[in-house]
Amino acid sequence: MALEVFGDRWSLLIVRDLMVRGFRTFYDFENSGEGIATNILADRLRRLCEAGIVEREPDEKDRRRMNYRLTEKGIDLAPVLLEMLIWGARHEPSGAPCEVIAEMAKNRDALVEETRRRWRERDPRPILPWLGGPQLVRKKRAARNS
Amino acid sequence: MALEVFGDRWSLLIVRDLMVRGFRTFYDFENSGEGIATNILADRLRRLCEAGIVEREPDEKDRRRMNYRLTEKGIDLAPVLLEMLIWGARHEPSGAPCEVIAEMAKNRDALVEETRRRWRERDPRPILPWLGGPQLVRKKRAARNS
């Protein structure tokens, strides 16, 4: 079985970032602070595509860019991620505020539904704000604008 | 965070086997057909203990034996495992019969509760019969008896 997604350090994090942090590009992941090596990132994105969890489409506006997006199969991982998050918040000192998690645990289904909605409608707002979204301001541009 | 449980190929399988297959000993894992190497198994069991997910207690009856058991923190992984199982059954050709999974998906909470009950009351019956429980008949003895 291709349940290998669950046996890999990075794959699930990639899925999470696509799902809840609004990540779309290689660049987003590279500069997210997760610390994933670029060769591993390329490899995992490839495997996730092969597993049918992610799909890649070239950007219309900027031909250098690839957009990565969850498939239906990928978005169906939402409940798994949510349960992991709840478990982590309950048992590990994590960054997720406890009350928020308690709230999430009560409304699992609503939260999963909201995640699906945002994905369907390409609503880029991160559903877990404390994780932070992708850096929208690029490096050099930011330097120039400041 | 010790969310490394989720980034390892074997840790979650060990937890699953403790939880739903009624595994208790090193021997159970070694001969389960999962194919885990004994040094890795020893290491993962040690780490799971250190992470507070599993606890080890020497067997009363047989002093050679160690019994491994989930802690509260470990049994709290039940919802995560269940969601993985549901996902896997929906999207991967797995051994789990579809109707059974559909049923499980409908009664998530009841199933998690039943898992907890069996664990609390040390009811060894596997909750997912098609995965198979531990081999109760040992090798040589089986050969002799046949």
Add this chain to the structure above:
DNA sequence: AAGAGATACTTGCAAAAAGCAAGTAATCCT
């Protein structure tokens, strides 16, 4: 139109982890 910068990778090599086969110590069974 040209050069600087951005994006999505690949390549080569070192370090870490996993896997395999064999061995060991304590305990049990007859």
Add this chain to the structure above:
DNA sequence: AGGATTACTTGCTTTTTGCAAGTATCTCTT
């Protein structure tokens, strides 16, 4: 007492990961 069972460990090979650097397009600025 002696063989079997259980729970490991040890040493070595293979695979995977991680790091630094490089490359091929494409875009943006001047």
